[in-house]
Amino acid sequence: MHLETDVLVIGAGGAGMYAALEAARAGASVILADRSLIGRGGATVMAQMTVAAALGEQTPDSWEFHLADTLAAGRGLCNETLSAMLCQDGPARIREMDAWKVGWAREGDHITQIHAPGHDRPRCVYVDVLSTGPAVSRTLRTQLNLASGIRRIGDLAIVDIVVRDGQACGAVAVHLSSGETVTLAAKSVIIATGGLTRLYRRNSASFNMGGDGYALALRAGAELIDMEFVQFFPIGHLAPRLVGMDPIMWDPFRYKLGGKLLNGDLQEFEEAYASDGRNDGNYVLTRDRATYAISKEVEAGRGSPAGGAYLSFQHVPDAELRRAFGPVIDRLAANGIDLTKQLVEVAPIAHYHMGGVRVDAAMQSTIPGLYACGEAIGGANGANRLSGNAITEAFVFGARAGQSAAKNALSAASHWSHEAASPTVDLLRSADKRDTPNLAVAVTDLQALMADKVGPFRTDEKLREAIVEIDRMTADLGAAPPSSGMTFDPLLIDWLDLRNMLQVAKSVAVPALARTESRGAHQRDDHPGLEEAWTLNQIITLNGGDVALERGASISKKASA
Amino acid sequence: MKATLEIKRGTPAAPQHVETFVVPFEPGQSILDGLRAVRHDTDPTLAFRFACINANACKECMMLIDGKVDYACTVKLKEGVTTLAPLPKKALVRDLVTEIAPPDERLHGRG
Numbered sequence: 001m002h003l004e005t006d007v008l009v010i011g012a013g014g015a016g017m018y019a020a021l022e023a024a025r026a027g028a029s030v031i032l033a034d035r036s037l038i039g040r041g042g043a044t045v046m047a048q049m050t051v052a053a054a055l056g057e058q059t060p061d062s063w064e065f066h067l068a069d070t071l072a073a074g075r076g077l078c079n080e081t082l083s084a085m086l087c088q089d090g091p092a093r094i095r096e097m098d099a100w101k102v103g104w105a106r107e108g109d110h111i112t113q114i115h116a117p118g119h120d121r122p123r124c125v126y127v128d129v130l131s132t133g134p135a136v137s138r139t140l141r142t143q144l145n146l147a148s149g150i151r152r153i154g155d156l157a158i159v160d161i162v163v164r165d166g167q168a169c170g171a172v173a174v175h176l177s178s179g180e181t182v183t184l185a186a187k188s189v190i191i192a193t194g195g196l197t198r199l200y201r202r203n204s205a206s207f208n209m210g211g212d213g214y215a216l217a218l219r220a221g222a223e224l225i226d227m228e229f230v231q232f233f234p235i236g237h238l239a240p241r242l243v244g245m246d247p248i249m250w251d252p253f254r255y256k257l258g259g260k261l262l263n264g265d266l267q268e269f270e271e272a273y274a275s276d277g278r279n280d281g282n283y284v285l286t287r288d289r290a291t292y293a294i295s296k297e298v299e300a301g302r303g304s305p306a307g308g309a310y311l312s313f314q315h316v317p318d319a320e321l322r323r324a325f326g327p328v329i330d331r332l333a334a335n336g337i338d339l340t341k342q343l344v345e346v347a348p349i350a351h352y353h354m355g356g357v358r359v360d361a362a363m364q365s366t367i368p369g370l371y372a373c374g375e376a377i378g379g380a381n382g383a384n385r386l387s388g389n390a391i392t393e394a395f396v397f398g399a400r401a402g403q404s405a406a407k408n409a410l411s412a413a414s415h416w417s418h419e420a421a422s423p424t425v426d427l428l429r430s431a432d433k434r435d436t437p438n439l440a441v442a443v444t445d446l447q448a449l450m451a452d453k454v455g456p457f458r459t460d461e462k463l464r465e466a467i468v469e470i471d472r473m474t475a476d477l478g479a480a481p482p483s484s485g486m487t488f489d490p491l492l493i494d495w496l497d498l499r500n501m502l503q504v505a506k507s508v509a510v511p512a513l514a515r516t517e518s519r520g521a522h523q524r525d526d527h528p529g530l531e532e533a534w535t536l537n538q539i540i541t542l543n544g545g546d547v548a549l550e551r552g553a554s555i556s557k558k559a560s561a
Numbered sequence: 562m563k564a565t566l567e568i569k570r571g572t573p574a575a576p577q578h579v580e581t582f583v584v585p586f587e588p589g590q591s592i593l594d595g596l597r598a599v600r601h602d603t604d605p606t607l608a609f610r611f612a613c614i615n616a617n618a619c620k621e622c623m624m625l626i627d628g629k630v631d632y633a634c635t636v637k638l639k640e641g642v643t644t645l646a647p648l649p650k651k652a653l654v655r656d657l658v659t660e661i662a663p664p665d666e667r668l669h670g671r672g
Binding site: 003036037038040041042046133134152153154155158175177178182206207208234242243244245246247296336361438439440441444478484486487488489490491494 | 565572577587588589590591593597600601606607608610611612613614615617618619620621632634635637646654655658660661662665666667668669
């Protein structure tokens with residue numbers, strides 16, 4: 001099947017839905033494609049709290065203050081043009097969502113803003129109770145329903161961007177439920193596929209966040225930036241088994257109620273790692289320091305039974321727990337968890353990716369016609385993302401990408417050529433029924449490798465081992481996908497996922513090996529401490545099918561032109 | 562502990578049949594965990610939908626569990642037999658996968 005459109009948006013999370021809405025508002029025809037259902041997959045729907053914007057509803061605020069906090073968290077590596085855009089456009093998007101009845105929590109006559117770690121004042125809005133992501137997704141889905149000119153297609157996995165004469169002109173996809181190959185001609189293509197947390201054994205995001213967009217961009221010839229910076233969330237849920245909840249749910253509990261971190265000996269340990277004496281009552285340690293503290297306690301043999309730390313709310317009376325989190329307390333009870341009587345176990349969990357597609361202020365990559373937005377881009381958050389910025393950037397960069405892509409599409413003729421699409425069409429056609437090692441196992445192996453060797457704490461030796469192993473797995477994967485010869489083919493999906501995941505895994509490991517310092521989310525046990533000479537961004541491209549590293553000459557204060 | 566999953570498999574083109582898998586589990590683990598274990602340990606061709614992995618956010622893993630419509634991520638594995646079948650009122654795609662998207666979000670069969 002062949003489809004044509006002005007703008008193709010890949011990925012229907014917060015960024016992709018906003019991009020589609022803005023592109024359609026500008027008069028472009030849009031196809032919004034997702035490998036899963038529209039507005040259900042990705043990270044947005046998983047988010048439970050805190051969207052940062054300088055609304056000034058709770059206390060006086062200005063976007064410059066938000067920017068200062070964002071840059072400080074980014075440890076000197078932010079692309080300040082993108083960071084400023086995030087902070088400056090944020091309030092208008094939050095108010096637009098409010099007008100669309102997302103239901104931001106209110107007290108009295110104003111939107112409630114709470115004080116999240118790393119911010120200088122209360123700045124984060126949310127939807128009660130732990131419903132921010134589902135409410136945001138539902139609101140944007142409703143707007144998509146009301147908009148005209150947007151064709152939504154689920155079950156459509158984009159396999160490659162099609163590039164002709166150095167310009168993006170569409171994509172090749174596999175339609176999962178029918179198994180057919182679909183070619184899509186588009187004058188502008190927007191990557192809105194989110195991050196790469198599926199590369200790690202324990203992660204807080206969706207199955208479909210295996211870094212697809214980074215791999216698509218690389219193979220299209222675009223540049224990636226800051227790929228070594230993977231954010232780990234320190235207190236992801238570990239045990240007892242908890243289903244039906246986002247594993248990062250304990251953060252809002254700590255915002256509202258406090259919560260004590262204890263090691264395996266039931267001793268508090270955070271103070272011992274608090275180098276800056278920071279203690280606001282709820283948080284002793286920032287995310288990166290808390291990740292470090294828990295990991296070191298486990299290494300020293302003082303971990304909890306499942307290999308993390310205990311989190312205790314036993315000091316909080318039952319009535320107060322219920323008042324703050326009523327429906328959630330019931331869901332915990334359904335999982336056999338009573339916070340007044342027992343401890344839960346938490347551990348660092350892959351949460352967000354700072355790196356991504358290198359874009360200019362119009363969200364265009366280094367390939368004309370190819371745009372990116374949301375978590376899929378790099379630069380706005382530098383070496384470490386400030387809490388609350390992820391949903392905001394999905395809105396802000398999604399809207400910008402939609403506007404830019406529409407403008408480009410409405411002034412351009414189609415560049416599409418079936419010939420340029422044929423290598424990928426042929427790749428899908430080459431899928432054959434054959435015996436392969438179980439690729440579901442290979443995915444698990446890669447997740448274990450990344451967690452053990454390219455996790456929050458890295459060394460030269462571990463990173464070199466990881467790269468050797470990634471290369472071996474890439475060779476094992478082979479050049480043609482296997483097929484079970486039926487629709488909704490899990491074998492084909494695993495192969496296509498691994499093809500992307502292995503390229504992206506190497507795109508993280510290679511710059512991590514090169515960066516011989518510790519900064520933000522990139523911590524080297526063999527190079528502790530930040531080095532001024534490393535205040536620069538590393539860039540990844542694909543050269544002859546393999547990942548190539550380029551070092552930025554100095555920190556780019558402006559978006560790449 | 563061990564759970565026995567009796568899974569109704571097939572496509573519209575081939576007659577449906579039941580296949581039985583035994584998966585080890587720890588208390589608290591979900592049916593979705595069990596299905597992923599089947600793919601990992603025994604049969605990677607087993608088809609089922611999910612996106613968010615046990616958070617009950619994506620709502621994609623809806624199926625017939627012991628005859629009742631429910632989410633595979635919120636129902637827990639149990640000792641003994643659990644029967645799994647695709648949603649009866651949705652068009653079958655393959656195994657436990659049915660056409661659950663609204664008609665105007667599909668490539669084919671738009672309403």
